[in-house]
Amino acid sequence: MGRTADYSRQSCSIAATLEVIGDPWTLLVIRDAFNGVSRFEQWQDNLGVARNVLAARLKSLVQHGVLEPRLYSERPPRNEYVLTAKGKDLYGVLVTLHAWGNKHVYGETDSGIDMVHKTCGHTLNPRIACNCCGEIVKPRDIRLTRAENRPTVGEVLPPREAA
Amino acid sequence: MGRTADYSRQSCSIAATLEVIGDPWTLLVIRDAFNGVSRFEQWQDNLGVARNVLAARLKSLVQHGVLEPRLYSERPPRNEYVLTAKGKDLYGVLVTLHAWGNKHVYGETDSGIDMVHKTCGHTLNPRIACNCCGEIVKPRDIRLTRAENRPTVGEVLPPREAA
DNA sequence: GCAAGAGGGTTGCCAATCCGAACCCAGTCA
């Protein structure tokens, strides 16, 4: 069956998300979209990705409603791709990925590109906060509830022992 | 060159992170690790992933310091894999992925598995908060600074227009 | 009017990787 990871058997929101953005390059396409990139050639230049793969990714992201094509030239027909609200909602994913990479992959010596929180002026160390009560959420503060009786294969839970 | 996405040319923390956890199945392995899974057979049962691929993923995650092998039986030698501190730091990534999938993929009708914030009792709608000042961070509150003079290919920036 | 160029892809071929399944090996239970 090739390399298709078939996340679909995993009835889990994480697997579902990965089915949309889990392909190689896809998240980098979205990262660039956040960065203002909106045209085929720009992505091609930035990423160096194969053109057919880029075309397939853009098409897939449009189908999934993450990007929206927008005709910016009638003749010749040219369209650019902009983030939908759904796509913009991926911001948290990108921020957490960025922070993890900055902290753990690049390491302390060479921190790459820092995200600075303008409001307080410090390097952003992102935490998960509850939008309802505003508190910072630690792993153990989360309980999972099964909304449906869908067979659950696996879900996120706090680590067994305290960090 | 095959399907290797070669994120390495992207000098970006997101690309760097994807190089560690961007493979198919890898994030699901980590998700299960958070869920308490620690042994080969458990992952195999949960994910239905090919055994060779699972073995490769575990090895790679150990090499990257996300998982740590721990011998739980001398004879025969058997080891389990537990999350390191570095691995546990991926919690924010999983939470944001989960929330996005719950909201945008499963949709309103069938919300899958909900994360409930025990402290306030509501379904968790995660936001990014600044660990320094505690405020909730919106995309436009972030400024990127180039820590080094590494050639930057692309980075996250707020969307051009306001949401 | 015609050639060259740019934007946005599509098509074909090849190699890397994933998948499935079989196999292996050490110990253990019956």
Add this chain to the structure above:
DNA sequence: TGACTGGGTTCGGATTGGCAACCCTCTTGC
């Protein structure tokens, strides 16, 4: 002794990503 379990490794085949060439429609230069 023989079957079973956990934890993998090996092998062959199927997909997919990468690369490069090609295409098609304007637009611009001369």
